[in-house]
Amino acid sequence: MKVAIVGYGMAGARIARELGRRGTEVTVFGAEPSTAYNRILLSSMIAGKQSEDEIALPTPPDHVELRLGSPVESIDLEAKTVDGIAFDKLVLATGAEAFVPPIPGLDPLPTGAYVLRTIEDARQILAEAANRASAIVLGGGLLGLEAARGLAGRGMDVTVVHAGTHLMERQLDPDGAGVLAATYAELGVESVTDAQTTRVIHGDDGLTLVLADGRTVTGQLLVVSCGIRPDTSLAAAAGLEVGRGVVIDDQCRTSHPDVFAVGDCAEHRGIPYGLVGPAWEQADVVADLLSGVNEDAAYTGSRLVTRLKAAGIDLAAMGRIEGDEVVSFADPVRGTYARLVIDENGKLAGAVMLGDNPMVGQVVQLFDTGDPVPHDRRTLLMGRPGESVSVAPETPASMPEEAVVCRCNNVTKKELTDAFRGGARTPQALSDATQASTGCGTCVEDVAGVCKWLGETVSGLGEAAALLNEVTT
Numbered sequence: 001m002k003v004a005i006v007g008y009g010m011a012g013a014r015i016a017r018e019l020g021r022r023g024t025e026v027t028v029f030g031a032e033p034s035t036a037y038n039r040i041l042l043s044s045m046i047a048g049k050q051s052e053d054e055i056a057l058p059t060p061p062d063h064v065e066l067r068l069g070s071p072v073e074s075i076d077l078e079a080k081t082v083d084g085i086a087f088d089k090l091v092l093a094t095g096a097e098a099f100v101p102p103i104p105g106l107d108p109l110p111t112g113a114y115v116l117r118t119i120e121d122a123r124q125i126l127a128e129a130a131n132r133a134s135a136i137v138l139g140g141g142l143l144g145l146e147a148a149r150g151l152a153g154r155g156m157d158v159t160v161v162h163a164g165t166h167l168m169e170r171q172l173d174p175d176g177a178g179v180l181a182a183t184y185a186e187l188g189v190e191s192v193t194d195a196q197t198t199r200v201i202h203g204d205d206g207l208t209l210v211l212a213d214g215r216t217v218t219g220q221l222l223v224v225s226c227g228i229r230p231d232t233s234l235a236a237a238a239g240l241e242v243g244r245g246v247v248i249d250d251q252c253r254t255s256h257p258d259v260f261a262v263g264d265c266a267e268h269r270g271i272p273y274g275l276v277g278p279a280w281e282q283a284d285v286v287a288d289l290l291s292g293v294n295e296d297a298a299y300t301g302s303r304l305v306t307r308l309k310a311a312g313i314d315l316a317a318m319g320r321i322e323g324d325e326v327v328s329f330a331d332p333v334r335g336t337y338a339r340l341v342i343d344e345n346g347k348l349a350g351a352v353m354l355g356d357n358p359m360v361g362q363v364v365q366l367f368d369t370g371d372p373v374p375h376d377r378r379t380l381l382m383g384r385p386g387e388s389v390s391v392a393p394e395t396p397a398s399m400p401e402e403a404v405v406c407r408c409n410n411v412t413k414k415e416l417t418d419a420f421r422g423g424a425r426t427p428q429a430l431s432d433a434t435q436a437s438t439g440c441g442t443c444v445e446d447v448a449g450v451c452k453w454l455g456e457t458v459s460g461l462g463e464a465a466a467l468l469n470e471v472t473t
C-alpha cells in the first residue's frame, strides 16, 4: 500500500516515522525546506534556551521518501494522485497558519513585524531582536505570552497589547489573569488590555500601534500572535468537507474514505484543537489503522490542560472558568493564584493553578479522572491543610497507575513503570522508550521524579527478590 502524507510538521512526521518503522511505503510532501522540528519549542528558541539542533524531531527510516521545500498544489481524488504522484491512502497534516487580523498597516506585515509559526519566523525574530531594545507582542494568549517572556528574558522592554478584557481570557478568569499580569510586570513585561488596535504605523522610531481609545504603544519589533487558522485550502479545493478545519470522524477519516486528516488542520466532533497532544494521538490512530496494527483504533477527543512554558512562571489551566461552586485563593504579592470550579456533581469542571503550588498534580488528576473533589477544598487550593487533611501533594508514589505524566504523548505512570522494568533506567531511556517529555517538555521533571522513585522502589524490590531467591535456593 502506498501512503502519501501532505505536511511534514509535528503530526506528519509522527505518522511518517511510525509507518516507515512498520515497513509501509510512504511519501511525505512538506512545504518547509527543513527537516521536521518540534514547533512547540520555537518559544524556547526565542527565549534562547534551545538551539535549532536541539528542537529537531527524529527522522523517519531511509526508505520513507521526503519531498520537501515546496507546497503541494493539487490533489486529484478521482485519479488518487498528489501533484501527479499516486497513492492508495492520503493523510492531510497541513497544520495551521498564524492569523493576522485585518488591521490597516499589517497587510503586508511591515518591516520589523513577524508572526511566530515556523522555524524561519523564529530565525527572523531572533535576528531582529539582537539589534533591538523594545518589542510589542500583539495578542495576550498563550503563545503571545510565551514569546513576550522569551523576549524579555533577552533584556528587551516588552509590551503585550491584548484586545480582550484580560490576558488569556479563554483559560483564565479576570482575577487569575490579574495575578499573571502582575507577575509578568515584575519580569519586565507590561500588558495593555481592552486594547483595540486600529492601525499600525511604521516610523523612524519603530512600529506604533494606535489604539481605539487614542493610546499608542511603540516598539522596535512587533510579534503578531492573534491565534491560528487551520490550513484547509488544499482539502477544500479537493472537494473534502471543511468546517473550521477538515472534518474527520473517530478514525480521523475525512468525507473521502481513503483520505485522513490529523492535527491542527483537522476538526474532530466540531473541535479544531490546535495542540500537539490531540495531533499526536490522531497521528497514532492513523498509523495504527494504515499499518493494520489495530483496525479498531479510534480517537474520541481530548481533555485539555494548558501549561504556559515561560521561565519563572508556573501556570496550569484546564476546563471551565465558571461553574456551580467556585473556590479561589489569591496572593498577588507572591504571584500565587488558585481557582477550582466544581460542578453540581461535586466534580472538578475546571481549575487555574498559578505560581509554585504543590497541588497541581492532584488537581490535574481530579480533572482527568472525574473523581469527586475532596471536602477539604483549602488543601487542594493551597497545599496547606485545613481542619482535616484529606489530600496531600502528589508524589510519584501516590500517583495512581493510570495518571498521565506526559500529556503531549499521553504517557501514564504505568507505561513508565513498564518501560523501567523493561530496562529503561534513566529519564532519557524512559523518554526513548515511551516518547514521554518529547513534546512541550513541561513534564521533564515529573518523568525524572518517577524514574528516581522507580529506581528506589522497583529496582530495590527486584534486588530484594533476587536476594530472597538466592537465600531460598
Ligand SMILES: Cc1cc2nc3c(=O)[nH]c(=O)nc-3n(C[C@H](O)[C@H](O)[C@H](O)COP(=O)(O)OP(=O)(O)OC[C@H]3O[C@@H](n4cnc5c(N)ncnc54)[C@H](O)[C@@H]3O)c2cc1C
Pocket (backbone or CB within 6 Å): 006, 007, 008, 009, 010, 011, 012, 029, 030, 031, 032, 039, 040, 041, 042, 043, 070, 071, 072, 073, 093, 094, 095, 096, 116, 117, 118, 143, 231, 234, 262, 263, 264, 265, 274, 275, 276, 277, 279, 307, 309, 440
Ligand atoms: C510557538 C509555538 C508554541 C506552541 N506551544 C504549544 C504547547 O505548548 N502545547 C501544545 O500542545 N501546542 C503548542 N503549539 C501548537 C503545536 O505546535 C501544534 O499543535 C502542532 O505543531 C500541530 O502539528 P501539525 O503537524 O498538525 O501542524 P504543523 O506542525 O504546523 O505542521 C504542518 C506542516 O504542513 C506543512 N504544509 C501546509 N500546507 C502544505 C502543503 N500544501 N504542502 C506541503 N506541506 C504543507 C506546513 O508547512 C507545516 O510544515 C505551539 C505552536 C507554536 C507555533
